[in-house]
Amino acid sequence: QQPVQSPQAVILREGEDAVINCSSSKALYSVHWYRQKHGEAPVFLMILLKGGEQKGHEKISASFNEKKQQSSLYLTASQLSYSGTYFCGTVGGGNQFYFGTGTSLTVIP
Amino acid sequence: DGGITQSPKYLFRKEGQNVTLSCEQNLNHDAMYWYRQDPGQGLRLIYYSQIVNDFQKGDIAEGYSVSREKKESFPLTVTSAQKNPTAFYLCASSTARGNSNQPQHFGDGTRLSIL
Numbered sequence: 543q544q545p546v547q548s549p550q551a552v553i554l555r556e557g558e559d560a561v562i563n564c565s566s567s568k569a570l571y572s573v574h575w576y577r578q579k580h581g582e583a584p585v586f587l588m589i590l591l592k593g594g595e596q597k598g599h600e601k602i603s604a605s606f607n608e609k610k611q612q613s614s615l616y617l618t619a620s621q622l623s624y625s626g627t628y629f630c631g632t633v634g635g636g637n638q639f640y641f642g643t644g645t646s647l648t649v650i651p
Numbered sequence: 652d653g654g655i656t657q658s659p660k661y662l663f664r665k666e667g668q669n670v671t672l673s674c675e676q677n678l679n680h681d682a683m684y685w686y687r688q689d690p691g692q693g694l695r696l697i698y699y700s701q702i703v704n705d706f707q708k709g710d711i712a713e714g715y716s717v718s719r720e721k722k723e724s725f726p727l728t729v730t731s732a733q734k735n736p737t738a739f740y741l742c743a744s745s746t747a748r749g750n751s752n753q754p755q756h757f758g759d760g761t762r763l764s765i766l
Contacts, residue, residue, distance in 0.1 A: 586754035589752060
């Protein structure tokens with residue numbers, strides 16, 4: 543039930559945009575997004591609760607397509623501080639939480 | 652300040668030894684979670700608890716045990732049955748109780764290695 547993320551890794555130059563996708567084989571009722579810097583704990587970015595919902599956090603926003611069982615995270619005008627690994631997360635059977643496979647994002651000057 | 656405290660930060664285990672990782676939160680959260688993260692990998696759920704005196708196995712519970720005697724505390728024991736315990740262990744909590752709509756807050760983690 544682990545969501546699958548794509549791409550696995552991406553390298554950007556400062557100021558470029560990126561999209562990270564999260565797909566589930568099961569129905570999605572909510573999607574979480576987290577960012578983890580190397581050697582640190584994940585930090586919560588946002589939760590999307592309804593199909594079609596979009597949310598923003600600084601220059602990071604996300605959308606949720608409940609019908610397609612997908613969510614996408616959009617990073618615009620990337621900054622060096624955006625580097626890290628991004629995880630989506632969903633709740634499965636028995637209220638167990640599943641983190642996605644992760645996407646490593648590296649922003650270079 | 653409210654938060655989640657994990658200790659120790661680094662832990663070494665001898666073969667055949669059980670070790671216990673501590674996780675304490677003062678956020679008054681109902682739900683608590685333990686995850687394992689191997690280098691370059693994602694987070695895998697070991698155990699979770701939504702209420703005191705109750706917990707459920709995650710995907711990789713074999714070789715681990717937990718208890719939830721107090722709301723604030725959710726210790727994880729890595730038993731000798733866990734043959735490959737070297738990993739980064741993360742504890743998290745949320746206000747959710749059977750509710751997926753709340754974020755998880757993480758401690759700083761414990762790095763466990765075999766001697």
